[in-house]
Amino acid sequence: MTLILSNEEITDLLEMKEVINELEEVYRDLDIGKATTRRRSDSLVPALHDGNEAIYGLKSMDGISPRQGFSAVRLNSDIITWPIIEGNLRRVKIPAAPNNRWVGLIILFSTHNGEPLAIMPDGVIQRMRVGATNGLGIKYMARESAKTIGILGSGWQAGTQLLAACNVRDIEMIKCFSPNSANRLNFTQEMTEILGVEMMVVNSAEEAVSGVDIVLCATNSIEKVYIESWLRPGIHISSIKMPEIEEEVLKKCHRVCLHYGQQRPDTVIAKGLVPPDRRLGKGWEANRTFDYGSCPLLSQMISGKVKGRKSDDEITCFINDMGIGLQFAVTAGVAYKKALDAGVGKKLPTDWFTENVHP
Amino acid sequence: MTLILSNEEITDLLEMKEVINELEEVYRDLDIGKATTRRRSDSLVPALHDGNEAIYGLKSMDGISPRQGFSAVRLNSDIITWPIIEGNLRRVKIPAAPNNRWVGLIILFSTHNGEPLAIMPDGVIQRMRVGATNGLGIKYMARESAKTIGILGSGWQAGTQLLAACNVRDIEMIKCFSPNSANRLNFTQEMTEILGVEMMVVNSAEEAVSGVDIVLCATNSIEKVYIESWLRPGIHISSIKMPEIEEEVLKKCHRVCLHYGQQRPDTVIAKGLVPPDRRLGKGWEANRTFDYGSCPLLSQMISGKVKGRKSDDEITCFINDMGIGLQFAVTAGVAYKKALDAGVGKKLPTDWFTENVHP
Numbered sequence: 001m002t003l004i005l006s007n008e009e010i011t012d013l014l015e016m017k018e019v020i021n022e023l024e025e026v027y028r029d030l031d032i033g034k035a036t037t038r039r040r041s042d043s044l045v046p047a048l049h050d051g052n053e054a055i056y057g058l059k060s061m062d063g064i065s066p067r068q069g070f071s072a073v074r075l076n077s078d079i080i081t082w083p084i085i086e087g088n089l090r091r092v093k094i095p096a097a098p099n100n101r102w103v104g105l106i107i108l109f110s111t112h113n114g115e116p117l118a119i120m121p122d123g124v125i126q127r128m129r130v131g132a133t134n135g136l137g138i139k140y141m142a143r144e145s146a147k148t149i150g151i152l153g154s155g156w157q158a159g160t161q162l163l164a165a166c167n168v169r170d171i172e173m174i175k176c177f178s179p180n181s182a183n184r185l186n187f188t189q190e191m192t193e194i195l196g197v198e199m200m201v202v203n204s205a206e207e208a209v210s211g212v213d214i215v216l217c218a219t220n221s222i223e224k225v226y227i228e229s230w231l232r233p234g235i236h237i238s239s240i241k242m243p244e245i246e247e248e249v250l251k252k253c254h255r256v257c258l259h260y261g262q263q264r265p266d267t268v269i270a271k272g273l274v275p276p277d278r279r280l281g282k283g284w285e286a287n288r289t290f291d292y293g294s295c296p297l298l299s300q301m302i303s304g305k306v307k308g309r310k311s312d313d314e315i316t317c318f319i320n321d322m323g324i325g326l327q328f329a330v331t332a333g334v335a336y337k338k339a340l341d342a343g344v345g346k347k348l349p350t351d352w353f354t355e356n357v358h359p
Numbered sequence: 360m361t362l363i364l365s366n367e368e369i370t371d372l373l374e375m376k377e378v379i380n381e382l383e384e385v386y387r388d389l390d391i392g393k394a395t396t397r398r399r400s401d402s403l404v405p406a407l408h409d410g411n412e413a414i415y416g417l418k419s420m421d422g423i424s425p426r427q428g429f430s431a432v433r434l435n436s437d438i439i440t441w442p443i444i445e446g447n448l449r450r451v452k453i454p455a456a457p458n459n460r461w462v463g464l465i466i467l468f469s470t471h472n473g474e475p476l477a478i479m480p481d482g483v484i485q486r487m488r489v490g491a492t493n494g495l496g497i498k499y500m501a502r503e504s505a506k507t508i509g510i511l512g513s514g515w516q517a518g519t520q521l522l523a524a525c526n527v528r529d530i531e532m533i534k535c536f537s538p539n540s541a542n543r544l545n546f547t548q549e550m551t552e553i554l555g556v557e558m559m560v561v562n563s564a565e566e567a568v569s570g571v572d573i574v575l576c577a578t579n580s581i582e583k584v585y586i587e588s589w590l591r592p593g594i595h596i597s598s599i600k601m602p603e604i605e606e607e608v609l610k611k612c613h614r615v616c617l618h619y620g621q622q623r624p625d626t627v628i629a630k631g632l633v634p635p636d637r638r639l640g641k642g643w644e645a646n647r648t649f650d651y652g653s654c655p656l657l658s659q660m661i662s663g664k665v666k667g668r669k670s671d672d673e674i675t676c677f678i679n680d681m682g683i684g685l686q687f688a689v690t691a692g693v694a695y696k697k698a699l700d701a702g703v704g705k706k707l708p709t710d711w712f713t714e715n716v717h718p
Contacts, residue, residue, distance in 0.1 A: 004711050033630025036404055041397045041625075045425050047470060056470040058430045062417055066404050066629070071417045073434055076718050077468040077475065097474035097713045104718025105466070105475065109436040111406060111415040115456035116436065116464065123716035156717045266400075266625060270425070271392025352363050352705070354456045357482035358515045359435050359463025 003345035005120035013338040016163045019132040026065050026330045031303040037063035037326035041266040055080045063326025069111050070333035077103040082276035086179045088221050106332045116353040118336045127160045129327040134238045135164025137318025140301045141308035142236035146213035147172045152225050153218035154178035154187035161218040166195050174199045177208035217244040237317040247290040254314035258295045258321045362704035364479035372697040375522045378491040385424050385689045390662040396422035396685035400625040414439045422685025428470050429692035436462040441635035445538045447580050465691045475712040477695045486519045488686040493597045494523025496677025499660045500667035501595035505572035506531045511564050511584050512577035513537035513546035520577045525554050533558045536567035576603040596676040606649040613673035617654045617680045
């Protein structure tokens with residue numbers, strides 16, 4: 001049987017602690033070349049949305065975790081627009097599929113016999129693995145005694161960022177800022193309940209990050225949200241998107257660690273098409289001055305090749321610069337095993353997704 | 360509704376002529392950068408099959424055809440072994456999934472709203488697009504008056520090679536050789552019926568290719584099967600695999616055209632793993648002396664940028680060196696449209712494969 005899982009089922013099944021633990025083991029395998037992951041690919045062509053200029057994007061990434069016996073491909077089929085929201089240029093995926101839905105899929109395979117074990121949406125898995133990855137950044141880089149968090153952002157990613165942070169450190173207080181006051185209030189109320197930790201809504205980014213041990217940047221901004229003048233000794237800064245952190249910040253850090261910094265996506269763009277962020281030259285890439293190439297990777301830190309922090313005074317930063325397919329093999333694998341145990345999911349005949357003729 | 364199609368349904372729906380015609384249009388788009396395709400990626404890790412050394416491979420490729428409004432990802436999840444069969448080292452995919460089946464899937468999306476339109480096995484589509492592609496090679500390179508074919512190989516790919524050739528030229532006689540005499544006899548009987556063309560079984564490769572207008576190499580050998588001393592003026596040689604043609608043959612050709620020769624797969628291999636063909640150094644890659652880089656591509660020939668053949672005396676060769684994801688978007692798109700029209704396929708709720716949370 002091949003399982004079809006829903007985001008609701010995955011939400012009920014997946015626990016952040018398990019995802020962090022499993023990913024931690026597999027990053028060690030990745031570091032020694034036992035697990036593999038291939039760089040993301042993005043293909044872009046012009047499209048229309050409601051008569052306006054948009055882009056159709058097909059994105060894919062994959063990875064193999066022999067330790068678990070899983071491989072996975074993660075696929076995204078997106079209609080993308082670039083509106084300006086609250087003064088910032090943003091990249092927005094439109095839920096253009098029937099019933100106003102997005103399209104992100106994970107196909108999970110067995111490395112033992114190749115069979116397709118499960119098909120599931122990527123939304124919940126995606127934020128769990130981003131959260132777990134930044135959580136590992138915190139585990140290996142933040143002060144052991146870190147107790148306070150300032151979070152910038154209150155969207156889809158912000159929740160799992162907090163969940164992961166609270167899993168790896170004993171957090172006692174969280175301050176939250178995001179530009180929309182209703183959003184940040186709702187988010188804070190919801191997360192206080194989930195985390196059982198005191199949370200405060202504040203009125204500026206500076207207020208949120210002031211005096212805290214850990215700063216979590218969890219926005220979808222493609223412009224900087226954390227700046228140099230806010231830096232204090234001993235802080236750990238965690239980011240889910242490269243442009244969030246001003247480069248002057250990175251130059252002051254004693255250690256900047258990237259998730260998977262060496263590689264750029266394999267990008268194929270229809271001739272003449274230039275996505276608006278590149279066209280406007282407003283992206284972080286236009287004026288890079290920090291040497292990202294010299295940063296160690298998360299897998300090297302987890303394997304012990306480099307140390308995240310040498311003293312409580314050091315300033316550290318983890319940038320989740322780019323996702324990898326291996327994260328989906330690992331996280332979807334955890335969800336699949338738990339779904340099997342719990343008898344959850346729609347069961348379809350595996351023969352529907354295999355064949356008796358040579359591929 | 361998202362359609363689940365089977366190979367049997369696709370076999371009934373797809374006609375070679377439609378696939379050739381649609382691909383021909385889309386290669387023109389590809390040549391001017393309107394359609395996109397990203398290079399294949401292969402990830403390989405060690406595996407076991409029946410206790411013996413094997414390799415698990417996860418392969419993917421994708422492409423977007425805006426003209427049709429389709430994009431597709433093709434995925435293969437394979438257990439691979441390298442036995443020596445009838446004296447030749449072969450790369451064999453084991454049908455290791457439940458019920459002794461292989462695992463190859465195509466996920467078809469709409470470029471208009473991103474939705475997953477269909478999921479189908481890749482087997483029938485795969486051989487149809489290989490056949491159609493070599494058929495386009497024949498259309499643009501073989502003599503207009505070509506009437507006879509010698510085919511080397513009687514396996515899964517050989518049938519569509521003949522079907523495509525007979526679609527683009529008025530073929531009157533076909534000679535067939537493959538190492539296994541039972542296979543070549545069965546194949547010839549089956550194809551005579553399908554094509555309505557006289558077919559002869561012969562006892563050697565040399566006999567098969569002697570005196571014919573078109574040679575079709577359609578084997579899964581990773582060693583040469585067509586050699587220089589068999590060359591005659593005016594012949595067109597068609598190959599589905601780079602190592603099939605001796606390089607001295609290519610040097611004598613007036614025109615060698617590749618399907619998509621510029622790019623190598625994006626290969627990720629677990630550390631220390633060396634597939635047997637590379638280990639033995641027996642592959643064609645070990646001793647390349649022909650300049651493949653100077654060959655035009657099929658899309659350039661179809662768009663009219665280069666001519667396939669200038670006179671009836673010239674020797675031409677088309678090598679289907681590497682598949683591209685775009686072929687799957689095009690061919691699966693044709694199958695999907697026909698399935699919709701015919702009301703064929705299992706219908707699953709599209710909501711199962713989309714989501715209401717951000718990917």
